[in-house]
Amino acid sequence: MFDEAYLQVFKRRGGEPVTYDQALTKGADAINQGVVLVLVLIQTEVLRVAPSLALWVLGAPAGFGGRAWYVGSWVGFTVAVCYEAWAFSYYAFVARIDEAGNALQRKIAFFESRWMYFLGYGLPPVLLMAYVATYDAFVASILYYVLLPMYAVASVNAQPVKQQGQPPLPVFVVARWGVERLVPWAHGVLR
Numbered sequence: 800m801f802d803e804a805y806l807q808v809f810k811r812r813g814g815e816p817v818t819y820d821q822a823l824t825k826g827a828d829a830i831n832q833g834v835v836l837v838l839v840l841i842q843t844e845v846l847r848v849a850p851s852l853a854l855w856v857l858g859a860p861a862g863f864g865g866r867a868w869y870v871g872s873w874v875g876f877t878v879a880v881c882y883e884a885w886a887f888s889y890y891a892f893v894a895r896i897d898e899a900g901n902a903l904q905r906k907i908a909f910f911e912s913r914w915m916y917f918l919g920y921g922l923p924p925v926l927l928m929a930y931v932a933t934y935d936a937f938v939a940s941i942l943y944y945v946l947l948p949m950y951a952v953a954s955v956n957a958q959p960v961k962q963q964g965q966p967p968l969p970v971f972v973v974a975r976w977g978v979e980r981l982v983p984w985a986h987g988v989l990r
Contacts, residue, residue, distance in 0.1 A: 831903045831978050832893065838974040839886045847879035880929060884921030885914070885970050891921070891950040892959070903978065907971050913959045914968040920957070924950060 850872070889910055896906045910917060924946045932939035969975075 835974040838977040843882040847875045850874040884925040888917035888921035911967040916959045
């Protein structure tokens with residue numbers, strides 16, 4: 800009796816009943832998105848320090864002198880900010896892309912084919928947060944949690960266009976590789 804009443808209310812609101820398989824697929828997709836987030840954050844931090852470490856370990860070219868660490872840190876900062884902007888844009892748009900019912904691989908492919916648009920979409924808030932973080936990291940994290948929902952709401956009306964003649968940039972190649980390897984491994988372990 801309760802199930803029938805629930806289904807009637809659910810259908811009146813425009814919803815469709817969800818089967819067990821659909822619920823499992825949604826749950827697996829949410830876990831995959833969490834894995835993507837963790838892997839993108841790890842990738843960003845590695846790319847932030849990699850240029851400085853490479854210049855330090857391999858030795859800087861003669862023209863750098865004592866500025867090798869400084870130059871490497873700016874290169875790493877620039878690359879990390881780009882990845883943070885892409886991650887910010889991805890999570891601002893993920894709910895909208897979820898509405899289309901796409902699988903995680905299709906979401907990432909959609910994102911990577913419009914990488915320039917998403918870089919521009921996420922760069923202003925990330926640069927603002929990076930600037931604020933130089934003074935107070937706590938305020939920067941609060942700013943993140945204020946700006947992300949605002950950008951997610953703004954993404955509802957955004958129309959990300961694919962650049963003509965621009966090849967897809969594999970921004971989330973590490974995350975895609977990790978999801979393809981880690982999730983089946985975890986499924987086997989938890990079985």
